Amino acid sequence: MSIRVAIVEDDKRISAALARLVHEAGGFRCAGTYASAETALWGIPKEPPDAVLMDINLPGMSGVDCVQRLKEILPKLEIVMLTVYEDGDQIFSALQAGASGYLLKRTPPNEILKALDDVMQGGAPMSSYIARKVVQSFQKEGPSPKESENLSKREREVLAYVxxxxxxxxxxxxxAVSVETIRSQLKSIYDKLHVRSRTAAAFKYFQK
Amino acid sequence: MSIRVAIVEDDKRISAALARLVHEAGGFRCAGTYASAETALWGIPKEPPDAVLMDINLPGMSGVDCVQRLKEILPKLEIVMLTVYEDGDQIFSALQAGASGYLLKRTPPNEILKALDDVMQGGAPMSSYIARKVVQSFQKEGPSPKESENLSKREREVLAYVxxxxxxxxxxxxxAVSVETIRSQLKSIYDKLHVRSRTAAAFKYFQK
DNA sequence: CCTTCGCTCCCCCGAACGGGGGATTGCTTG
DNA sequence: CAAGCAATCCCCCGTTCGGGGGAGCGAAGG
Incomplete structure (x- = not known):
């Protein structure tokens, strides 16, 4: 019995590529493609698939909200998020909403199929980068409850200029130091603030 | 009678290069090099040169403040700022402080010599980019008194994401638009806010 | 009717950025 | 004293930015 997979993705090319991938792989069936959260919410409950590949980045209702609604209706549905975002907050809200997997869009096709298998067997497939984020989040809430805001004096100084x-x-x-020094300090700042760009770091630290 | 030129610049390589440039050019004499605003304020009044090439970016007291003080003591001194910054505010504070010229550090050597001649003849040598900024500033205070804050709806939206x-x-x-669209809109935003980076634009608009 | 302006999209290109390593020097602290 | 940590500096490499052009379209206003 093959695994029925629905796809929610607004980019037609990606959506088609995923559908083909699922269709041509043994043990899977494509159970519909949807270009928005709204259409997915309308169509998926009518013929519930086993799993869903869900873009987090949809026009209108977000993928995260869509997950929330779908899980309310179909608690057994396994959902794997697909996204280009690597932001910690999005990862966690998606997982809290009920997603079981979280892959970056650049994940190779065969890895996506593996993830679908994995998720059906009770696993939680994640890209390695995502996995590390998740682990870090527990490290956060455990031993050091404050950790993220302790930038060193020098780092605060650098961030102020940024x-x-x-x-x-x-x-x-x-x-009066080398550019490399600033670069390493920025890397350290990004690490501590869980961001990946100067602009995000600056705004996160100086509470926009 | 050659033009005596003092140099205030903390980067030894640049300072030496400028000194050599002035020294080897006909009609100029290097009248001292200083690595900080403080030493310049101490040394320049003792043997007043005709002109000063002043880095705006000095450790300790800034080049702008140094200009202010020097002009108080030696009103006839001609000062040409040298900087890597292209920020409007710095340009204006330097000019208000008494600088007569404002060049970007990437200005070719012969242009720098021309600028020194120019400034001694009552000119106001500026890099073309700087000149445009200055012109724009007058255009600002004239016809459109509000100028900077009129971002369009779409532009504000983009900037919020930035x-x-x-x-x-x-x-x-x-x-749901092309990256190119975002790029053009950012260009337009930078123009209106007089900045040159996403981080600066975001902070300038959302008043840090 | 024609100009202006917002919004959209495109190309080229060089500079800046960010991630991935790794290394050294001091200071603190268990 | 070894371990940690902040701070400094270095390389490689792929991606992203930002500046410089240009162009089409529809709405608003002269």
């Missing part, structure tokens, strides 16, 4: 729009080179000049 | 650290690609996805 917030004003300075280039790494310019910060390096004014602080 | 502030959260999203990539152009991600913003394009959520707004």
């Amino acid at each position: 917030a004003q729009g300075y280039l790494n080179k310019e910060i390096a000049d004014t602080l | 502030a959260q650290g999203y990539l152009n690609k991600e913003i394009a996805d959520t707004l």
Whole structure:
């Protein structure tokens, strides 16, 4: 008995590629493709599949909200999120909403099939980067309850310049150190704040 | 009679390069090099040169403050700022402090010499980018007294996503448009806010 | 009717950024 | 004293940005 997989993805090319992937693989059947959360909510309950590949990034209702609703209606439905985002908050809200897996879109096709198998067997397939984030989140809430805000004096200084729009080179000049130093310190800042860009770091730290 | 030029620049390599440039050019004499605003304020008044090439980016006291003090003591001194910054505010505070010229550090050597000649003849040498900024500032205070805050609805929307650290690609996805559209809109935003990076734009608009 | 402006999309290209390593020097702290 | 940690610096490499063009379209206003 093959696994019925529904696809919720607004990008037609990606959606078609996923449908083909599922269709041509042994042991899977494509049980519908939807280009929005709304249509998915309308169509999926009518013919419940076993699993859903869900884009997190949909026009209108978000994938996360869609997961929430679907799980209310079909608690046994296994949902694997597909996304380009690597932001911690999105990962957690998706998982809290009821998703069981979380893959980055750049995940190779065969890995996606493996993830579908995995999720049907009670697993929680995640890209390695995502997995690390999840682990980190538990490390956070356990031993060190505050951790994220303890930037060092120097790091705060650097971030302050970043917030004003300075280039790494310019910060390096004014602080009389090498650009590489600024770069490493930024890496450390991104780590601590769980972001991946200067702009996000600046706003997260100086509470927009 | 050659033009005596003092150099205030903390980067030894640049300072040396400028000194050599002035020294080897006909009609100029290097009248001292200083690595900080403080030493310049101490040394320059003792043997006043005709002109000063001043880095805006100095450890300790800023080049702008240094200009202010120097002009108080030596009103006839001609000062040309050298900087990597292209930020409007810095340009204006330097000019208000008494600088007569404002060049970007990437200005070719012969242009720098031309600028020194120019400034001694009562000119106001500026890199073309700087000149445009200055012109724009007058255009600002004239016809359109509000100028900077009129971002369109769409532009504000884009900037909001930028502030959260999203990539152009991600913003394009959520707004269901092309990355190129986001890029053009960002260009337009940078223009209106007089900045040159997403981080600076976000902070300037959402008043840090 | 024609111009302006917002919004959309495209190309080229060089600079800046961010992730992945790794390394050294001091200071603190168990 | 060894371990940790902040701070400094280095390389490689792929991605993202930002500036410079240009272009089409529809709505609003002269």
